[in-house]
Amino acid sequence: MSVCAIVHATFEAREGYKLEKAFPNNVNFKGIEYSLFPSGIQQLNQCMVAFRFRDQLCLSIYRKKLGKDYERNAYFSSIGILLQDAGISVEEAAVKYLKLLDFVSKAIVSSDPTKEPNNINESVYQSFQKTIESLYDASEPLEEYQQRLQLAVMEQNFSAIISVLNNREKITYNSFSLNLAQHYYSLIDKWLGPTFLLLYKCMMQKKRILLVSLPNPEIYAIMDAMTRLSSVFDEEHGVLPNPLCKFYSVGLTDIDFLENSNPESGWIVSTADSILLSKSSLYDVAFIWPANPLSKSGPPRIQLSNSLSLKYSYEDALNLHLISERFDPRIAGTSKFTKYSVGAIIHIILFNSTRFHLVQSLVSTNQRNLFSAFPRYNQFLLSRLNQDHDKISIADMRNFGCNPFRQLDRDFVFNVAQIWLHKYVHYRYPSYAYLMQPIAWGIHSLLLSIGIWKRSVPTLLIYLLLLKWWYS
Structure with a gap:
């Protein structure tokens, strides 16, 4: 993983979007200035934006220029970096580069665009002194590293900035680390709740998925986490990521791009433009978080493209609790399952849900990490569906951890066989089932x-x- 390009764009009320500077010079960055900014920039002072630019992951830090001189004529700035590794996740890239990118962005936006670039507010450097030691990798003397970084930013030497960014070899965690898995556990519990199983099944069916919320980097992490859960383990090549396309942040300018993308390959994107919900031909399902502060919000509302709502069941709530209890007891102790206890108990008695809960299938993989158990479960699901017979019985559905009497589960198994294996399966149920x-x-x-x-x-x-x- 390394930085291959850096760009600086601005937005000014009279001039609109403008690409101020980019490196290297031989790359065509046309159109990137629009993606560097989030939707609703007038309501935000700063935020992180992730997006895909020509199959490359790009991270940018957006900032609003504050001060009396800019009250009437708003001025916004965004610094973005493009990464070479196409398979890198947002969380891994953020751990390695985000603090340094934040400093570069703060230093450049603190300068006056009407003056020389080296007239940068010195308080930016003073505040950065507190964190520079935690970012330092000891690959060169600290004083030299600090001077090289400051000089590169003061002169806005993008080539030197890329060199400094790529000098960081140390990563707090990677895609297989326990720390990252624990972070993903907390995101699933806090942001998705029982709806995470519905999102997982939508991703396995390669649907076109909208995640609608205020700009927030946690949404990008959810996309990475769910991609790992919907990946498939292969004995020869290890974990094979779900080929579902992740475009991260999109806006109104990306409507044509999304409409022209191959619907069979599917995609998942995050957006703050709720107007996209009105274009029913654009997406299959949308997960919508409320407009209030996301840290206080519950599970998202789920809307199909035909405007019908999809709700999670007590069975999903039961599965969430049992999965947390098995794979992360700390979350199980604080989970919201107690809210649904009475309804879940009634549901279990009426519909015998315990015979079909997913945890039994996940435990059979002998994996203690949820993000290792799900790819192996997906491998088991595909291998069983790929066997000679094309008929699915109640016993088969039970082995899959699916409820044969639930339409969503039946559609899930049917669509997975058709999309992943290009095979049609039908159900072999007795007439009295x-x-x-x-x-x-x-x-x-x-x-x-x-x-x-x-x-x-x-x-x-x-x-x-x-x-x-x-x-x-």
């Missing part, structure tokens, strides 16, 4: 009522034996 759960619930209730009413010990014993068999 859909009566099994209501009849069982009726028998349970009848035996329990008779046992309590007649105070019949044999009836209660029969009921308990039936209950044990049904939930075994």
Whole structure:
């Protein structure tokens, strides 16, 4: 992973978007100045933006120029870097480059665009002294490293800035580290809740997915986390990432691009422009966070392109709790499952959900890390669907951790076989299959009522034996 280009763009009310400077000079950066800025820039003082520019990941730091001289005529600045490694995640890139990029952005925006570049506010350097030691990799003396960085920024020498950025070899965590996995666990619990299983299934089905929220880097991390969960393990090549395209931040200027993209390959993007929801031909499903501060928000609202809402079930809430309990007990202890306990218990009794919960299938992979268990589960799912038979029974669905009596689960298995394996499967259910759960619930209730009413010990014993068999 290394930085291959750096760009500086501005927005001024009278002149619009403008590419101020870019390096190297032989690269065509046409159009990048629009992507460097988030939607709704007038409402934000600063934020990070991630996007794809010609198949390369780009990170940018956007800042609003504050001061009396700019109150009437707003001035915005954004510094972005392009990374060579196409497979790098936003979280990995942010750990390595974001603090240095933040300093470069702050130093450049603190300068007066009407004066020489080296007239930069010295307080920027003073505040940076507190963090420079934590960023220092000891590849050269600290004093020389600091002077080289300051000189490169003061002179706005983009070639030298790239050299300083690429001098950092140390990374806090990579794509397989425990620290990154723990960070992803907390994101799933805090931002997605039970809806993470619905998002996972949408990504496995390669749908066109919109994540609609205020500009926030946590959304980019969610995209990376869910890509890992929907990847497939291969015995020869290790984990193969989901080929679903991640474009990160998009806006109104990207509508034509999204509409012209191949719908069969699917994509997932984040956007702050809720107007995209009105274009039903553009996407398949949207996950919409409320406009209030995201740190206080609950799970997102899910909307299909036909404007119908999709809600998670108590079964999803149960799965979230059991997954957290198995793979990260710290989250399970603070999870919101208690809210759904009464409804979940009723749901379990009525629909026998425990026989189909996903955790049993994940545990069978013998992986203690959720982000290792899911790719192996996906491998198991595809290998079973790829077998000679093309008929799926209730027992098969149970082995997949899916509920055969839930339409979303049936569509999930059907679409995965068709998209990943180009194979059509159909269900081999007995004609009375859909009566099994209501009849069982009726028998349970009848035996329990008779046992309590007649105070019949044999009836209660029969009921308990039936209950044990049904939930075994």
